[in-house]
Amino acid sequence: EDQVTQSPEALRLQEGESSSLNCSYTVSxxxxxxxxxxxxxxxxxxxxxxxxxxxxxxxxxxxxxxxKKESFLHITAPKPEDSATYLCAVMGGASKIIFGSGTRLSxxx
Amino acid sequence: xxxVSQSPRYKVAKRGQDVAxxxxxxxxxxxxxxxxxxxxxxxxxxxxxQNEAQLDKSGLPSDRFFAERPEGSVSTLKIQRTQQEDSxxxxxxxxxxxxxxxxxxxxxxxxxxxx
Numbered sequence: 001e002d003q004v005t006q007s008p009e010a011l012r013l014q015e016g017e018s019s020s021l022n023c024s025y026t027v028s029x030x031x032x033x034x035x036x037x038x039x040x041x042x043x044x045x046x047x048x049x050x051x052x053x054x055x056x057x058x059x060x061x062x063x064x065x066x067x068k069k070e071s072f073l074h075i076t077a078p079k080p081e082d083s084a085t086y087l088c089a090v091m092g093g094a095s096k097i098i099f100g101s102g103t104r105l106s107x108x109x
Numbered sequence: 110x111x112x113v114s115q116s117p118r119y120k121v122a123k124r125g126q127d128v129a130x131x132x133x134x135x136x137x138x139x140x141x142x143x144x145x146x147x148x149x150x151x152x153x154x155x156x157x158x159q160n161e162a163q164l165d166k167s168g169l170p171s172d173r174f175f176a177e178r179p180e181g182s183v184s185t186l187k188i189q190r191t192q193q194e195d196s197x198x199x200x201x202x203x204x205x206x207x208x209x210x211x212x213x214x215x216x217x218x219x220x221x222x223x224x
């Protein structure tokens with residue numbers, strides 16, 4: 001059964017303190033791994049898609065990496081506006097996407 | 110351009126009532142997805158449409174849940190005889206590609222509270 005586990009559940013950082021969020025996954029035939037950002041009261045906002053192990057993508061202070069078993073979302077020198085819940089999701093052989101429970105990130109000024 | 114819109118944004122229903130939730134996807138997007146999101150959890154897949162065809166409804170929790178997309182654009186998720194466990198945020202997402210690894214664009218969701 002396809003499964004996604006994110007850690008930690010919550011992370012509090014000081015502004016400028018870099019860190020990484022983890023997404024471990026089990027899926028038969030990975031067709032894509034996705035990272036989304038979700039602000040309170042809003043729908044998830046697409047960040048990245050990764051397709052194969054070794055792939056990396058960057059956007060501003062965020063960089064996503066992928067191995068055969070996990071993905072990391074690295075946040076470099078975060079700012080308070082980076083505070084949000086970050087969701088990881090995978091698509092396997094079927095058409096549906098399986099989401100993790102997310103990491104709630106809080107950046108203190 | 111316009112994103113995915115959903116209505117109503119909030120819905121309070123008494124247990125046993127029927128509700129209908131609407132999703133307007135991004136124009137031209139062939140794929141449409143419905144998700145259910147409980148508080149503090151990630152979205153859970155409910156169903157998937159490719160144009161007007163419902164290709165996957167394996168995530169619908171019971172036969173009280175029904176979704177349609179008759180003309181391949183607007184979609185409606187209907188819940189009959191609502192129960193308290195149906196309380197959640199219902200998210201709609203659309204994609205320009207056939208389901209196969211492309212990014213999805215989400216609406217703001219409809220928060221359903223069953224009392």
